[in-house]
Amino acid sequence: MDPENTLHATREAVLDAAVPHVPFDGWSAATLKAALADSGVAPALGAALFPRGALDLALAYHRRGDRRMAAQLAEMDLAALRYRDRIAAAVMARLDLVEDKELVRRGSTLFALPQNAAEGAKAIWGTADAIWTALGDTSEDVNWYSKRATLSAVYSATVLFWLGDDSPGHENTRDFLDRRIGDVMQIEKLKAGLRENPLSKALLAGPLRLLGQIRAPRTPDDLPGSLKDQA
Known part of the structure; x- marks a missing residue:
């Protein structure tokens, strides 16, 4: 096994060991310490894998969920479904990949702290990006950003609702999500109508020209240590 795969396997082992501790100790230094002990990983290596301690541990768990979701979506037949x-x-x-809601609840508490809010927002954006990528999004202009920003808001609201939902099969969460997506679709219809209206087109000509110059980010995917290779 090459060094990169070894580090990934070690990180996964620590995450697996951390999961049982999180409901009791949260995403904390105590959880990380216990996970390193349970997985047999040396503290020095743990510090290298999770340099910011519990914060990096929680982020690694979140990104693992994104990867597992992408793998699951790749095996699902979504072609027959409406886009929404x-x-x-x-x-x-x-959401269904989460082993225990308390893991997410504790993570929400961690990312609600002012010093961690930016990392929490990045994590949600990463999930939205993973979803759009898995669904085959090919946008290369400002729509790349607007799609992810909109889905980030929908996903965040849905997670908060889901945390308090005890309905069978999370049926209430599914209904809530469908309503939020419906709201977004209404906004998109309104935007489309404005673009077709001659007066609106004239008024928005300048801003639309500026927006038309925005392009999706392009990052080389063959560089060692790229974000996609990180947990």
Whole structure:
């Protein structure tokens, strides 16, 4: 096994060992210490794998969920579904992968801290990006950003609702998600109508020209240590 795969396997082992401790100790230094002991990973290596301690441990867990969701979506037949139903299926697939809601609840508490809020927002954006990528999004302009920003808001609201939902099969969460997606679709219809209205087109000509110059980010995917290779 090459060094990169060895580090990944070690990180996964620590995450597996951390999961039983999180409901009691949260995503904390105590959880990381216990996970390193349970997995047999040396503290020095743990510090290298999770340099910011519990924060990096929680982020690694979140990114693992994104990867597992992407793998699951790749095996699902979504072609027959309406696009809004594909998005709903992807969001629910991501939530259904959570072993214990307390893991997410504790993570929400961690990321609600002012010093961690930016990392929490990045994590949600990463999930939205993973969903759109899995669904085959090919946008290269400002829509790349607007799709992810909109889905980030929908996903965040859905997670908060899901945490308090005890309905069978999270049926209430599915209904809530469908309503949020419906709201977004209404906004998109309104935007489309404005673009077709001659007066609106004239008024928005300048801003639309500026927005038309925005392009999706392009990052080389063959560099060692790239984000996609990190947990």
